[in-house]
Amino acid sequence: MAPLQELAAAYAVAKADPAFQAELADLLANYAGRPTPLYFAKRWTDALGGAKIYLKREDLLHTGAHKINNAIGQILLAKRLGKKRIIAETGAGQHGVATATVCARFGMECIIYMGKVDMERQALNVARMRLMGAEVRAVTAGQATLKEAVNEAMRDWVGSVDHTHYILGSALGAHPFPMIVRDFHRVIGVEARRQILEKEGRLPDLLVACVGGGSNAIGLFHPFLDDANVRMVGVEAGGDGIVPERHAARFQGGKLGVLQGTKTWLLYMGTEKLYHANAGP
């Protein structure tokens, strides 16, 4: 609890500090490659025959996904907190790569916890992390995927928190992580809002994003939440269809519960055991 409160307090100060915001903005622009384009997909628009489709090109960021926005923000926080060692969990490896990247950039020790099953199916991302000097620790417990990797990272943090920062990779976990991760991804929506006003002279009618933990979606949606005419749709992973253990759509029959530090909708089997979700953040 104390480290989380310390993190929340440090974040509140950092957020209001122009020097912090300036360093963040500089890295986002010159290192990560922001702003990302808002691309009008003309051929796809014509093919579907409905709304004008714009794509927010987070795929063009350094390391290839939106995850770097949060990794940069959090490593700047870690620096302020005087932490010298970084840990993170990763599923597909994109957050692990983003974290290994910023650790190399700031010369910090980097440990990535990753399920053994995920390490095998995402061997390329494991190699990317290692090539940047990160240590990737295989987690073999349970299903040996993301959930177990989070558990292992939390276990590490409990014993190492005085010198270690945990860069959590999605808008999940205990407070203040969902807020911090959201805030560092808000730049997606802030840019998209400005860009669509430049290109179309008005706000969009609809926003669409995928939702695992939901970091990219909340980043896009959040700056539009007060615009009552902007509709928003999050898309979960339906896997093989909505049958137990074959999907990860928590809003399709999920139950309220607590997992890894936060109270939210979850997939349970019966009343106690978590589903083996086949997709995640």
Add this chain to the structure above:
Amino acid sequence: MTTALSTSAILPDARGHFGRFGGMFVPETLMAPLQELAAAYAVAKADPAFQAELADLLANYAGRPTPLYFAKRWTDALGGAKIYLKREDLLHTGAHKINNAIGQILLAKRLGKKRIIAETGAGQHGVATATVCARFGMECIIYMGKVDMERQALNVARMRLMGAEVRAVTAGQATLKEAVNEAMRDWVGSVDHTHYILGSALGAHPFPMIVRDFHRVIGVEARRQILEKEGRLPDLLVACVGGGSNAIGLFHPFLDDANVRMVGVEAGGDGIVPERHAARFQGGKLGVLQGTKTWLLADADGQIELTHSISAGLDYAAVGPEHAYLQEAGRVEYTYATDTEALAAFKELAHTEGILPALESAHAMAGVIKLAPTLPRDAILIANLSGRGDKDVEQASRYLLD
């Protein structure tokens, strides 16, 4: 030297010569189409509508401008010049190649061509071409050496996922040179409805000029960005040179700035011994290969030698003709980095800056490691980070990880 420089902006001449290099050494059937292409390009270049569509695609589809990133930690580690990296690695498809692919597909559209062919070595140009073909709904055939298809399987899959047909070329060494031959053979028979998107500043006129012009945006942006950041021009530019498209793109807008030194880095492979490198300025001979007169690696009888580089994109026997000209004019210096030096640079950039460079670009980074420490702390160096290393992770892992 000054005389040569002041004319650089209007080279090549009308017949495609850069001094005694370049030209149009092609079968008769291709002369008319090449002249048609040159004429169409001249009109397009002057057409504001063409330039506007190009600028829009570069900005909103490809992701320009790319950042000019000050690599502070690497600068401190090397202890010399301030190192700026031009981040072409952040472009759509992961390398500078998309600049030229976008420009040329817009030309193909103007010419009324419905089918696109291209050659590829490492696969980056093939991916860029497949990408713009998908974007414009054109049929796409990529010729690729069978050996390259095996070592760049990921890029083959990327092309196929975008609907391109990848044709394996099995002749000779089954790498880039043979893929170019096969693409030229296709073009001779299909030129009435097919455009050949050549991927480097190579081949017969007008390709070296067109490819250069579409990559000039790299240097134009870098010039504006360094003036914004430092208030003055850089002291040194560094880029890797295979055919030389990324290098000429960075260098060209600075050619008339006499105080800007430029260094091109070729692939030194295992060292400068016959058949084990691709450094054409290290003992190459003047000759003609695939439509252009330039320096190339050949034996005493003029037969093209085998080449070697850890980087498939630099593994080619001829250098772009404008580089041959700039070397002879004394305007650009050319050095080389070996496979080992490129891998060491790959690792150093990964560990100090969190950036995985393409193995091609890692040769430029190896040049930075040699040159930056020789310059004072207030000197400014810009290196072209022409592509990202995701395609090379497997290969780099074999050498750099246990």
